[in-house]
Amino acid sequence: MDNDNEDIERFLEEFAEPPQEQPADGCSCSPVQTRSRFHRYLGGLLWVATFGVIAVMVLRMTPNGLDGKRYIPLVVAFVPWMAVLSAVILLISLMNRRRILAVISVLCLAMQLVWHVGFLYPRVALSSVARAAVASSTISVDDRYARLMTLNTRNGQADAAQIVRTVREQHVEVLALQELNSSMISRLNEAGIRELLPYSVVASVSSSDNGGVNGLWSAAPMTERTGDLIPIEASSIPAASIDFDGTLIRFGSVHPFSPRPSNQGLWDRGLGSISQLREDNHTFVLMGDFNATWDHASFRYLLGGRFVDAGENAGEWFHMTYPANKKLFGVIPVPAAVEIDHIVHDRGVVVGDLDAVTIAGSDHKALLGTLEVR
Numbered sequence: 001m002d003n004d005n006e007d008i009e010r011f012l013e014e015f016a017e018p019p020q021e022q023p024a025d026g027c028s029c030s031p032v033q034t035r036s037r038f039h040r041y042l043g044g045l046l047w048v049a050t051f052g053v054i055a056v057m058v059l060r061m062t063p064n065g066l067d068g069k070r071y072i073p074l075v076v077a078f079v080p081w082m083a084v085l086s087a088v089i090l091l092i093s094l095m096n097r098r099r100i101l102a103v104i105s106v107l108c109l110a111m112q113l114v115w116h117v118g119f120l121y122p123r124v125a126l127s128s129v130a131r132a133a134v135a136s137s138t139i140s141v142d143d144r145y146a147r148l149m150t151l152n153t154r155n156g157q158a159d160a161a162q163i164v165r166t167v168r169e170q171h172v173e174v175l176a177l178q179e180l181n182s183s184m185i186s187r188l189n190e191a192g193i194r195e196l197l198p199y200s201v202v203a204s205v206s207s208s209d210n211g212g213v214n215g216l217w218s219a220a221p222m223t224e225r226t227g228d229l230i231p232i233e234a235s236s237i238p239a240a241s242i243d244f245d246g247t248l249i250r251f252g253s254v255h256p257f258s259p260r261p262s263n264q265g266l267w268d269r270g271l272g273s274i275s276q277l278r279e280d281n282h283t284f285v286l287m288g289d290f291n292a293t294w295d296h297a298s299f300r301y302l303l304g305g306r307f308v309d310a311g312e313n314a315g316e317w318f319h320m321t322y323p324a325n326k327k328l329f330g331v332i333p334v335p336a337a338v339e340i341d342h343i344v345h346d347r348g349v350v351v352g353d354l355d356a357v358t359i360a361g362s363d364h365k366a367l368l369g370t371l372e373v374r
Helices: 002-013 031-060 072-076 079-095 099-115 128-135 160-169 182-191 266-279 297-303 310-314
Strands: 145-152 172-180 199-202 213-218 223-226 239-244 247-254 284-289 307-309 326-328 332-334 341-346 349-358 365-373
Touching: 031 072, 031 079, 031 099, 079 099, 128 145, 128 349, 128 365, 145 160, 145 284, 145 341, 160 172, 160 182, 160 365, 172 182, 172 247, 172 284, 199 239, 213 239, 213 247, 247 365, 266 284, 266 297, 297 307, 307 310, 310 341, 310 349, 341 349, 341 365
Parallel strands: 145 172, 247 284
Antiparallel strands: 145 365, 172 213, 199 213, 223 239, 239 247, 284 341, 307 341, 326 332, 349 365
């Protein structure tokens, strides 16, 4: 208890303690005084950082309907990084024998582990047959497996040739793209997308478009095609059904508005509209830029008890997709920090072997995964 009392006293007295008087002869503080002052300031910094972590975690608990207010969704997007900060605080606290801080950090880490256990431990795994099927250089449209890919093309500025090259190299059979325009579609055709994925459906331009229109391409024939799956205050959702050895899977390319304060209300209403598909009888695989992470209550509400997020279900760690191709001050590369692109699917299928790939010209990474229909 003595150490705990000292820890509390350090925290309470950190900024209240009067400055040490300078010796009359003008000599500087002794090494002991310098170390003591350093430890007091270090303790204060650790407490401030801990309160910051707790504040972000409390915002993560904001319920659906309230989590879209002002800057809450922007802050909550970075919740996974709070585990890193908590681990650093824990390490420094242990090194400096600050037991209360260490206990609080352990509790924060434990809660974050519970929240994100699906990213660490797979709930359902792909079969070896599925992995072998998509690895084959010859694509079969008659089996129950497919390589999937989704990408936000950043207002049609992404490198079309690289997209097609990635489709070819990764043996992609279903491609979902967002923020398309006529120029982007023309460049995709020129790069040979029709040779690899001859079937497609692209949404029509509307007043609610979010940076462009969405599109779907497939190696297998499509049925039940539509350019407007559901009413939504965002880019229309093109959708089509594809036969996987007797089982129809309905794919959709989605892109609700981002949660910027200027889009207040549009973000959560868009996610809420997509959640209506939980009442549909089709077996769905929804791909796209959801502009939300697993930690957003509105995204988890969209999933409900029916859908799962492939990233949170595969146990393959995080696949951060935004931002991409960014440089701080035009020089320092900025790593992808949030996972807002997703493959959301019904529980009747499995998606794994996820990968995030950088595509030139886009501010998102492409997200790829392997689908197994069971």
